[in-house]
Amino acid sequence: MKRMAEVLGFLFLSLLLCEFLWAEDSHLETVKLESGLVIRAPSVQIRTTSVQPEELKSVPDVKRSSFIRLKFGEKSLCGMFVLDGAGRYRSLYFDTNGDGDLTNEEELKGVAEGDSKKVFEIKECSFKVGEKEMKGLGFVVVTSGDSINCVLKANWGWKGQIKFGDAERTVIVFDKNLDGSAKDESEAWIDFDGDGRLGLAEMVLLDEKFLYGEREYLFRIAEGDVLRIESEKADDWKGVKSPYEGLMSVVKGEEVIYVKSLDGAFYLPKGKYKVGNVLFSKVGEDGAVWDMMYKSGMELDPENTKEIQTPEPLKYQLSVSPDENSGFTFSLQTSAGVWNVSLYRNGERLGNPKVLIKDESGKTVHQFNFTPG
């Protein structure tokens, strides 16, 4: 009889939970991403080598070269940089069809960016991950001076549609390590506001609980490139106003929870929290996505706290010392003090301010960029 009561109790509990627990699967497709989304793709650093990889059977005859090798499951794709006499990158041959022959490939000249960077775009290649054919995908390779490292971004990702309330939203998972697999990824990006752009505040950590609206969500990658979303609704939610679209981490006891704003408010169950990192995104007049990140530390009690403030307006604080040895220092500050603020424009951290020193006639006698430290 006792056993029966336990079983019934369990069934009753399961039924109760089912009222709140909701799960949805969303199939993700491997797709080539538009350049506006590639901006958000993480960079992978790889080493170049002077040794010709054994996969390359035939290469153009050049004086100086270095090689790169990318691994996809069992297979790899290789490329060869042509270097000039000073060891700088001149051009790139990449084995886009994986036949081990670089003499049937186009010579990519690369586009110079700044003083030492060069960007090579491999628009389309074909490779296999397990049984899966990846066709027409490519990379952006950035070299820097005569360094032995170069940086790569995949121009592909996994794309799908998920449902929040009545709206269908696009979700993207980037291939952070360029291995052609989504299963080892740790984050998903969701165009929460449906504007076709991704702000830093639209990133969701996979396998980590996050709160959005009056619900708690858990995202994870399941078999067959499926994004599984589990969601649960608890009682007693309170909204705290937010000036921009935002994402923040809060700490309750030992637990870190991520909270995403909805329609100008962060929703949290009753209780007391400590705010960790806060991220705000907004679109500027020129259409660029601006992200601001700062460490908070503020005590948060949704029953009493009315608003999460932004540390705007921001300003560069320059300190000039008359002592020649100590020179200049700078920090990004707010009127409320130093907040460890970082600013990004379209995913790129803002450069350091340029300083011009002029003589009495207004002629620039010295010019340099501040560097942190």
Ligand SMILES: [Ca+2]
């Ligand atoms: Ca080839």
Ligand SMILES: [Ca+2]
């Ligand atoms: Ca991966």
Ligand SMILES: [Ca+2]
């Ligand atoms: Ca968006």
